[in-house]
């Protein structure tokens with residue numbers, strides 16, 4: 001049974017939009033970024049800075065995922081959710097490549113249920129083999145919102161059918177209603193409804209304000225890498241969270257999409273206006289009035305003379321909204337390798353094309369980035385695909401330091417209790433002081449590539465490597481002080 005607490009939900013929404021200080025953050029981690037502003041910061045105390053897979057030091061539990069997992073975990077209502085593929089065969093009757101969203105019990109990692117999506121027949125053009133579900137869900141009021149590999153915005157009951165088999169929502173056509181199956185409330189197929197053709201994969205992580213859910217559609221080029229077959233299909237949509245109906249849409253990038261569109265939106269109140277800010281496939285960041293979808297501003301993250309794909313980039317990072325400014329870098333599909341990047345602080349109170357008027361500062365020492373920023377104590381931490389973590393002054397963009405991880409970074413720096421946690425393609429998770437001087441505290445290896453971002457919830461740290469989900473927590477019995485270290 002779904003708990004509907006509209007009044008309480010409203011309070012949560014307001015507090016997470018920065019009207020209440022972040023001193024007491026939510027214990028759960030219910031969405032990508034933790035809060036709608038997507039700033040990757042938590043004041044949670046007591047998380048370990050090191051752990052060991054072999055001795056199981058500080059490893060609370062491990063859950064097996066598919067063979068690839070690109071979705072970041074979220075934690076809500078005692079459930080950990082993560083997107084992956086079907087290679088773990090949690091249900092032996094479900095065979096072959098599928099997109100899968102898996103739900104595990106937070107306390108002990110027991111597999112609870114999964115939502116399974118057939119692959120699109122178009123194959124890699126719209127639904128890349130074995131990449132699974134790449135969206136990081138949003139959980140609000142016991143409802144799980146995410147984007148499937150089929151270009152659908154899904155709404156599920158977080159309890160699935162573990163609520164005495166109750167089939168919730170208007171959607172009752174589930175093929176299976178066992179305890180391990182997903183209970184769908186509604187779904188909005190934006191490929192079918194809006195003619196969207198996502199390039200390679202639809203991946204957006206939803207965000208909400210009041211009754212609306214916002215996603216990027218990933219609409220993009222076809223396999224020619226020249227044509228945009230659906231230039232009039234939207235880049236961003238707002239869907240009513242109760243009815244699952246489209247409320248507004250915008251297709252500003254049109255036929256100028258350089259490749260795909262894989263940024264996710266952020267929401268924040270700036271002055272009197274609640275804005276939805278998202279990176280788009282023509283290299284611009286755009287903002288929309290949350291209720292109406294009216295376009296407020298656009299900012300080109302590339303120099304005027306830049307040329308795709310050598311010097312002009314798309315936008316894959318998620319914007320961070322912090323103290324009335326927007327922070328975001330540009331970059332390219334990891335398949336395109338390394339290259340020049342740009343990081344900006346943008347003034348979102350300006351209107352129109354604000355590429356000149358809205359530029360607070362530019363940081364040019366960053367390489368192509370698909371990471372999202374973390375702002376803490378006057379410092380913006382931002383990683384790039386070439387393997388550098390940059391610490392810059394959030395007010396000026398002037399660098400404090402740069403740390404070389406010696407491996408590609410797909411995930412993002414996460415600041416927890418004054419420390420930065422960052423994973424890399426070698427599987428190392430490095431922990432550094434979130435300070436103006438560079439200091440590495442610890443490093444632990446996860447056994448395979450960490451493409452995700454470590455996230456905190458209820459006293460534990462959740463990290464996904466290629467095929468496993470780890471819950472990491474300080475263990476009172478762990479030999480932490482052994483050897484007099």
Ligand SMILES: [Ca+2]
Nearest residue numbers: 157160166183
């Ligand atoms: Ca149910």
Ligand SMILES: [Ca+2]
Nearest residue numbers: 167168171184
């Ligand atoms: Ca249902």
